[in-house]
Amino acid sequence: MRDTRRALVISMALAVGSTSLHGQAASVDEGLAAYRSQDYQDAHDILGPLARQGQPEAELALARMYHTGRGVEQDVHEAVYWYCHAASHGVAEAQFQLALFYLDGNVVNENEAMALDWLEKAADQGHQQAARLRQLVLDNELLVGC
Numbered sequence: 001m002r003d004t005r006r007a008l009v010i011s012m013a014l015a016v017g018s019t020s021l022h023g024q025a026a027s028v029d030e031g032l033a034a035y036r037s038q039d040y041q042d043a044h045d046i047l048g049p050l051a052r053q054g055q056p057e058a059e060l061a062l063a064r065m066y067h068t069g070r071g072v073e074q075d076v077h078e079a080v081y082w083y084c085h086a087a088s089h090g091v092a093e094a095q096f097q098l099a100l101f102y103l104d105g106n107v108v109n110e111n112e113a114m115a116l117d118w119l120e121k122a123a124d125q126g127h128q129q130a131a132r133l134r135q136l137v138l139d140n141e142l143l144v145g146c
Contacts, residue, residue: 040071
């Protein structure tokens with residue numbers, strides 16, 4: 001029954017764009033609800049088109065899916081791609097995650113200046129972890145590149 005429902009949702013989405021069974025545009029909330037209920041395939045099917053349309057919350061959710069491998073094959077490069085989009089749309093958590101990638105230097109080239117820029121943007125929005133990490137980097141209490 002669940003597979004039949006999924007096939008129907010997918011076929012309708014392909015036929016008329018990103019729509020739900022009610023004819024309404026599938027929402028980020030629907031995608032996030034599917035994700036929270038661990039229905040990762042439905043979450044991906046809903047959030048993917050919304051992310052490609054530039055919905056920041058969908059971009060962040062898709063980044064997390066690729067980062068963790070939930071609902072998709074894990075692909076940190078694809079995760080960085082979606083974190084970049086969400087970060088450029090002002091999503092503080094995406095900005096923080098990008099900063100971590102820049103500090104780590106394993107997926108993207110290590111770049112402390114870029115990391116600090118993203119940490120500042122996230123901290124300015126009240127992201128507490130970003131604020132603390134930024135201060136550690138500025139105080140040289142965090143060893144970068146080890």
